[in-house]
Amino acid sequence: MNEMQFLTWVRGPGLDIAIGIFLLGVLWRLIEIYSLGRKVDVAPGRHRDGASGLHTVFRRSVPPPGMIKRSPVTYIGGYVFHIGLAIIVFLFEPHIILIRDLTGLSWPGLPSQVIDLVSVITLGAMLVVLADRIKNPVKRYLSTFADWFTWTLTFLPVLTGWMAVQHLLLPYTTMLALHILSVELLLIVLPFTKLFHAFTVFGSRWYLGKINGHRGVPV
Amino acid sequence: MQGPLIDTLARRGVTRRTFFKYCATLASLMALPPSAGRAMAEAMAAAPAASRRPSVIWLPFQECTGCTESITRSHSPSIEGLIFDAISLDYQETLMAAAGHQAEEALHHAMKENEGKYLLIVDGSIPLGLDGAYSCIAGKTNLEALKEAAKGAAAIVAMGSCAAFGGIPKANPNPTGAVSVSDIIKDKPIINIPGCPPIPVVMTGVLAHYLTFGTVPELDKLGRPKAFYGETIHDRCYRRPFYDQGKFAKTFDDEGARKGWCLFELGCKGPVTYNACATVKWNAGTSWPVESGHGCLGCSEPDFWDGGGFYRALSRPADPLKMAATAAAVGAAAGVAITFANRAKKSSAKAAHETVTLADLEK
Amino acid sequence: MSASLQKGINALKEVIDAPVASYFNSCVHCGLCAEACLFHLETGDPKYTPIHKLEPLRRVYEQEYTLLGRLKKMVGLSKAVTDDELEEWKELVYDSCTMCGRCSMVCPVGNDIVYMVRKLREGMAVSGHAPDGIKGATKRTVEIGGPMGLKWPAVANVIKKAEAATGETINVDKPGVDYLVLLSSMEIVNYPEYLEALVKIFKKAGITFTLASDAFEATNAGMQIGASDIAKVIVSRIINSAEKLGVKYVLSPECGHAYMAIRWEGPNLIGRPYKFEVRHVLEVLEELRQKGVLKMKDKFKEPLILHDPCQIVRRGGVLEAPEPLVQTVAENYIPIVDKQKWNWCCGGGGGASAIHTEEAEALRAKAFRIKKRQIEENGVNTMVTFCANCRIVIEEGFDHYEMNTQLLGLTELLAEHLED
């Protein structure tokens, strides 16, 4: 298989399979999780619950008072790499074209120099977060193979994408193919690892907000 | 400097100065030192009488003659064409006067005379289907002809994408079982000069290099001279600033297209194509595809015909949602099945529940 | 007796629900919850990371309710939960977790960790892995009437004293009044002034109330140990009595878990809302203050800080009442940094204060350092709070560190300075 065939495969059947498994996994897991249901709380609420679930979905994106100081690396590193990933995924022109192709939606992107800078910063933040996982006793204690594995699978697409654009190490064609392949791996494992928090985070925050909002505590 | 070539040139109205400039340009294109230009000029100008010029044999297989067209009729007066005055082109079906048995004789004569020394140029792919019956010359299949001619060759030039990579004949579903030269010949140096067709100056440049230095130029992984195929179209494209700013033509007649914005979204394959179009251009430097408003097709890359469509942006996958509906349905079905299993499990856990009393707190 | 691993696992299977599933799938192992837990903070030991305390529950969830987990278990990639493991986890689920809920406040993905601790305890209890101290308290509550083994005569005694001190008669088992007043054993034994304070305040406000001889104890060790069936038995005493007497309200005493049990868990334990309303004493006092009934004759002068009991404030939702009440009575109230729903636990909630093993006590003393620091950083000698359990734990802490800080109960403080 030469590099063009490789690229053609990852753009064609490879992506088909990856998106297929991704969709299959996401639906399966979402139903598996949320169909467990929960009992209605029959204790009369302090106030009307209202939008307490939704509030928490947003409120939890902001660090609680004093916590940044306690865990600066986790918060700042975490923010930088999550926002960086979002910028790269959603504001890089070739990605927008892909999204437009899949969904029909499109929006203006950022100049590629900006994306380039963001990629470097994101890679840096991810390395810092990794170093912290190795060094911080709590994180190291909690970490299993899955944590190292998912870190790698998240890191690779950014790295290969950036290297492809920068023409580092391998010819662009090969790098681009590797980039797409790494994204495919990420898509495939996402529903079955902690990466699935990308979906369940909304449900979790919503439940948390509801359960505590019922007792009158905004969390 | 004197020599038959210089005279010929003079007769055609090309001055020595122009010739030197040409050689210098070739050298610089090939990233050789300036002195190499001079060496090339001297080597070619000094080309001796016809009988002692280096013998070149050009075999056509499954091809469209586009490559020959390109090299001979690129522009006029064809300075690149002059290269033929420096060699003894002993067999070239399209160009030679002889035909039939005469031509065959010339071929075999040249092969015998120059055994081990001649340069073999091939254009077109080699069909292996039906025992090669798809393409025969003088009763011989292309495969036989190639093997025979390759035996005594000093080096082989695979001219054009068909000879280099199989090209259009090899495009899916490849009805003739076409393969490239390098798929068959493993024991000779092979220079691939892909392109559909290749740029004339690239062809002549490589020949000039071989004639001058007697060596094969530095090649990339796909056997292409790095001097011409070292960078992607995209990297040297004059529309690149628009790409970087995210300015893309969305159709061939929109505002962006008129303003000369990047053609990426219209399917340009520049980012994955290694060729020299963006630097040397075509037709004596007049223009090149992207300049004329059409994206690069990627013709110098293997299997460019099967790359998912010329007008499909590179970042756009071929048909990503092909399995989406099925996958979603299977996923939902799996989810629902697990739901039933989980519900049953939870109910039986509830059924198994015995009211907890103090006694249940102790083992 | 009849506890068994199988019962424990079955109990976990019963309580695992969609929030639990969502939470376990969301955890990114960021470790931030550890930074919110006083046990990790004061020991530095990563095993006290809140989400780690739930590991057995996570595994049961994964193995029972996910397809991949079932497969993993089948091929031996995921080991079944064992008795030994649960025994090992006893310390993590009871000694080192006060169900303070602070971890649930910080988890970035929104995991309600304490919600899951409560559920894991259901399995721990019926598999026989609850600590002896809490077992004892549960047993005494069910068999005698209260976690400390108090019976009605002790309460009657306190009533008599309060009547003598205030010159009022206190109703017992009187139907048709506004409030049924509950007490916690700790108030009966250690802080009998509470009842006196109430008598004074309610008289001024014109509120009628009664105590019930068959339902005086508000605390619920069944909830703390994690046995809902037992918790239901305990809470039903109050519900039956209150509905029989036909009171409008049941007054939860200062005690935090009592409030949690009767206000929030009770209706869910019996599966229906009550025919009366449950109010925490501070809610009532704050309402009276706003109505102008709660007037002070003078103020407490010394600078003081407030300790917000977790179960009343952060978990119970009585957020707004405490501070204005303190400000009414204290001239030099110093708001601390982590207050209200961000408060730090005293270290003895969730039944932990009933565990008297050496290790548990040492751990509690360590965890208490966080309160000690708050007191020292604010340079005060007085702390006020409103939970009988917190008071006992804090007093123990003061003793352990030989601090001469004084600890006050908010209701009593208010009563003391009340206009006559």
Ligand code: SF4
């Ligand atoms: S037109 Fe093609 S080669 Fe030129 S910048 Fe755009 S994508 Fe690259």
Ligand code: SF4
């Ligand atoms: S509820 Fe409190 S004590 Fe328990 S783990 Fe969470 S922070 Fe720690």
Ligand code: SF4
């Ligand atoms: S804070 Fe939340 S996401 Fe982070 S380790 Fe704890 S439970 Fe997991």
